[in-house]
Amino acid sequence: MLILNTLTILLQIIVVGFVSILSMNIVRQFTSVARKMAVLAPAIFVNHGGGPMPLLGDEVHAGLTKFLRDDVQKHINLKEWKAIILVTAHWEESQVTISSGKHHDLYFDYYGFPPESYKYKYDAPGDPETAQRVHNALKDAGIPSKLDSQRGWDHGVFVPMMLINPEANIPIIQISVLENQDPKQHYEIGKVLQQFRKEGIAILGSGMSYHNMREFRYGRYKDAAVNKEFDDYLTKVCTAENESERKAGLLAWRDQPGASEAHPPRAAEHFMPLVVIAGAGGSKPAERIFNWDMSGAFRLSSYIWKGE
Numbered sequence: 001m002l003i004l005n006t007l008t009i010l011l012q013i014i015v016v017g018f019v020s021i022l023s024m025n026i027v028r029q030f031t032s033v034a035r036k037m038a039v040l041a042p043a044i045f046v047n048h049g050g051g052p053m054p055l056l057g058d059e060v061h062a063g064l065t066k067f068l069r070d071d072v073q074k075h076i077n078l079k080e081w082k083a084i085i086l087v088t089a090h091w092e093e094s095q096v097t098i099s100s101g102k103h104h105d106l107y108f109d110y111y112g113f114p115p116e117s118y119k120y121k122y123d124a125p126g127d128p129e130t131a132q133r134v135h136n137a138l139k140d141a142g143i144p145s146k147l148d149s150q151r152g153w154d155h156g157v158f159v160p161m162m163l164i165n166p167e168a169n170i171p172i173i174q175i176s177v178l179e180n181q182d183p184k185q186h187y188e189i190g191k192v193l194q195q196f197r198k199e200g201i202a203i204l205g206s207g208m209s210y211h212n213m214r215e216f217r218y219g220r221y222k223d224a225a226v227n228k229e230f231d232d233y234l235t236k237v238c239t240a241e242n243e244s245e246r247k248a249g250l251l252a253w254r255d256q257p258g259a260s261e262a263h264p265p266r267a268a269e270h271f272m273p274l275v276v277i278a279g280a281g282g283s284k285p286a287e288r289i290f291n292w293d294m295s296g297a298f299r300l301s302s303y304i305w306k307g308e
C-alpha cells in the first residue's frame with residue numbers, strides 16, 4: 001500500500017513536471033512569435049518649427065502644423081508602434097544620452113511665449129527597459145552613452161508629439177544628439193537604432209531640414225525658396241537607391257552648395273537628427289513625405305524610411 005502511494009506521488013510529480021516544461025515552451029514560443037509578429041516600424045524625420053508656435057496655431061507654421069497633425073498619419077500606423085525612440089535637436093551632449101525614467105515631465109526650453117505654452121501636458125510613459133537596451137546596443141557597437149532618468153522632454157519631443165499622437169499612449173525614449181555635430185558618428189548611432197524597428201519601435205528624428213535663425217528673423221527673402229539647391233540635394237541623397245551612396249552623401253553634407261546657409265557653421269544641431277534617421281533607415285531609399293516653403297522662402301522636407 002505504502003509502496004503504491006509513493007509510486008502514485010512520484011508519477012504525479014513526473015506528470016506535473018512534464019506539463020510545466022511543456023507549457024513553458026509554449027509560452028516561450030508565443031513570445032517569440034509575438035516579437036516576430038511586430039510590424040517593422042519606420043524611421044522618420046520631421047520638422048518641429050519654432051518653439052511652441054505650431055501648438056499656438058501660428059499662421060507662418062500652418063503647413064508644418066497640418067502635416068504633423070493630419071498628413072503624417074497617411075504614412076504611419078501608430079497602432080503598430082510599441083514605442084518611439086525620439087532623437088531631439090534640442091538636447092546636445094558630449095555622449096549619447098538616453099531618457100530612462102518611467103515618466104518625464106515636460107521641459108519648457110523656450111522663452112518669451114504666452115503663459116499657456118508653459119502649461120502643456122504630455123503624459124506618455126517612458127520606457128526604462130528599452131532605454132537600457134538602447135544603452136547596451138550602443139555599448140556593443142563601441143559608442144559611449146549614458147542614461148538620464150531626470151531631464152524632461154524638451155519641445156523637440158512634445159511639440160511634434162502633441163500633434164502626431166495627442167493620445168500620448170505610446171512610450172517614448174528621448175535621445176540626445178552629439179554636440180560635436182559629426183555626421184559619421186550620428187549616422188552610426190542610427191545604424192545601431194535600426195534593429196529596434198523590427199520590434200515595432202519607431203525611430204523619430206525631430207529637427208529642421210533648414211535652420212538659419214538669422215534668416216528666419218529678418219526674412220529678407222519672400223518670393224522663392226532660398227535653399228532650393230540644398231533641399232534638392234537632401235532629397236537626392238535620402239531617396240538614393242544605393243545605401244552606401246546615401247551614407248556618403250549625408251557624410252559629405254557640409255561641403256554642398258547652400259549647406260552653411262541652411263545650417264550655419266557649428267549650428268547644425270537641427271540637421272543631426274536627420275543623419276541619425278538616415279542611418280536607422282536600412283537598405284531601402286526614403287520617401288519624401290513633406291516639402292513645403294515656410295514664409296514662401298524656407299523649404300522644409302520630411303523623409304520616411306519604411307524598408308528593412
Ligand SMILES: *[C@@H]1O[C@H](CO)[C@@H](O)[C@H](O)[C@H]1NC(C)=O
Binds near residue numbers: 242243244245
Ligand atoms: C553602391 O555604390 C557603391 C559606391 O558607389 C558601389 O561600390 C556599389 O557597387 C553599389 N551597390 C549597388 C548594389 O549598386
